[in-house]
Amino acid sequence: MRYENLVYEQKPFDGVYVLDVHGHIGFEQGSQLGPHDGKSIVHTMDRMGVDAVCVSYSPGLRGDWKRGNDITAQVCGAYRGRVLGYAAPNPFHKDCDVSEYFAEDRGFVGIKIHGNIQGETPENDPRYAHAFELANKRKLPVLFHAWMPYEIDRAADVARQYPDLKVIIGHGGLTFAREHAVAVCKKYDNVYCDTAISSAPDGSIEWLVDKIGIDRVLYGSDMTFFDCIHTMGKIALAKLTDEEKEKIFGLNAKSLFGL
Amino acid sequence: MRFIDASCRLGMPAAPGEGMPWKTEEILELMDRCHIEQAFAYHIVARDGEVEDGNGLLMEEIKKDSRLQPQWCAMPATFREFLHADALGDAMKKNGVKTLRIAPKGFAHSAMPYAMKELMDFAAQSRVPVFFDYGEAVGDALYDLCSAYPDVKFVVTNTAYALNRFLGPVLDACPNLYVGTGNYVPHQGLETFCRYYSADRLIFNTNLPFGSATAAVSLVCLANISKEEKEKIACGNMERLLSEVRL
Structure with missing residues (x-):
């Protein structure tokens, strides 16, 4: 009942480790976000008791990958340990190599693949291979925007090809x-699901836990598309035990990211 | 804090996912868990086009619990497919109905005055708040609808995350537009809205069963706004709209 009480007492989620595996910074074409810079997301995190968030820079997913990842690096540097980076490769630039972001401690913890806004590039496209090989070698998580069945299948194919990397199915x-x-999670041990969606009905998180087990569900908010409260509240008020909620809020991800 | 859900849905969805709480008993259980004192509901059969039959089914369904209040779906009376305004007013009064829901796109009719004048004149005169999903009046159509009937209190629901640039100018131009908080999820969305438009124009709702009541109450409870603003959003604004109804 601890987390239900926190919602109704309108208090931050202090005393539990909260790691948001699905965040964004930066302006997004075509939709009006709330405040989307590092300062504003850390303000929200402080207020809500979120320990850390993993982000990619949204405009960099569509356009200049180098600029985007450099901005992510700047924000990670400014909010060290609170904002963690996903390096986002671009399949259309042969010189794209995101390994530099992991060469030293620049705050990057994983890879972000968002093929549907990169010319509808399949998630398992060979042009992403350098990033997958890097993740496989370093046992990094790779967060896929995988909403549609075919996107999930392609992410699963990456899990099959690269058994040492960890696939996070974003949204799906x-x-x-x-x-x-669920079928993909049952087939591959290195596949996880996050909670980043605004339109899922009540009961859906409980359903997912029932199908794939508590250890494979990760808190993701899709902040700054959404307010992180939305999904935090849904987890807090779910029909799960406090221990199960704590695993989703951050303990699973802490282990997955090796933090 | 107590909540009044200004709009949710009852009845069997076409494709309920396993675990989705759509049965009335499940909705009531969620209301208990989420401290929702009352819920204004419309019926899926009405929303799917059998308007009068669906409104009738709703009246039967809400007999299960006094916390459920009716929200009737409505359309123009053209071709006698729906009640004329006088008959509608009488039926609403008889059945204790104080809110309406329209669906111009879903019901395939124009939302402009030449098509809806009688129904909207009734809403203006009776001060019955009129609800609709954003998808029913997208972009410029939202302005057209709200500006055509300045004396009608409109509540747009199901707005999601990417609509502020559409909503903002209409909120500026049309003080009769209110926004339902169910699935209004932009980052720091409620605090930003309150700063620009005041908490007076936010109405708590869940969009159950497709929306999430747990997320909806959390967004209000944990928003970075004052206690007074939260109470207005959770129940006060809806109570104010209801108190103005003259049937």
């Missing part, structure tokens, strides 16, 4: 394609 565990995501 709670969309209409959730059965697909």
Whole structure:
């Protein structure tokens, strides 16, 4: 009941480790976000008791990958340990190599793949191979925007090809394609699902936990598209035990990211 | 804090996912868990086009619990497909109905005055708040609808995360537009809205069963706004709109 009480007492989630595995910074084309810079997300995190968030720079996913990852690095540097980076490769630039972001401690902890806004590039496209090889070698998580069944299948193919990297299915565990995501999680031990979606009905997180087990579900907010409160509250008020909620809020991700 | 859910749905969805709480008993259980004192509900059969039959089914369904209040779906009376305004007013009064929901796109009719004048004149005169999903009046159509009927209190629901640039100018131009908080999820969305437009124009709702009541109450409880603003959003604004209804 601890987390239900925190919601209704309108208090931050202090005393529990909260790691948001699915965040964004930067302006997003075509939709109006709330405040989306490092300062504003850390303000929200402080207020809500979120320990850390893993982010990619949204405009960099679409356009200049180098600029985008450099901005992510700047924000990670400014908020060390609170904002963690996903390096985002771009399949259309042969010179794209994101390994430099992991060469020293620049705050990067994983890779972000968002093929559907990169010319509808399949998530398992060979042009992403350098990033997958890097992740496989360093046992890094790779967060896929995987909403549709075919996106989930392609992310699963990466899990099959690279058994030492960890695939996070972003969104898909709670969309209409959730059965697909569950099947993939059951087939591959290195696949996880996050909670980043605004439109999932009540009961969906409990359903996912029932299908793939508590250890494979990770808190993701999709902040700054959404307010992180939305999904935090849904987890806090879910029909799960406090211990299960703590695993989703951050303990699973802490272990996954080796933090 | 107590909540009044200004709009949710009852009845069997076409494709309920396993675990989705859509049965009335499940909705009531969620209301208990989420401290929702009352819920204004419309019926999926009405929303799917059998308007009068669906409104009738709703009246039967809400007999299960006094916490459920009716929200009737409505359309223009053209071709006698729906009640004329006088008959609608009488039926609403008889059944204790104080809110309406329209769906111009879903019901395939124009939302402009030549098509909806009688129904909207009734809403203006009776001060019955009129709800609709954003998808029913997208972009410029939202302005057209709200500006055509300045005396009608409109509550737009199901707005999601990417609509502030559409909503903002209409909120500026049309003081009769209110926003339902169910799935209004932009980062720091409620605090930003309160700063620009005041908490007076936010109405708590869940969009159950497709929306999440747990997320909806959390967004209000944990928003970075004052206690007074939260109470207005959670129940005060809806109570104010209801108190103005004259049937």
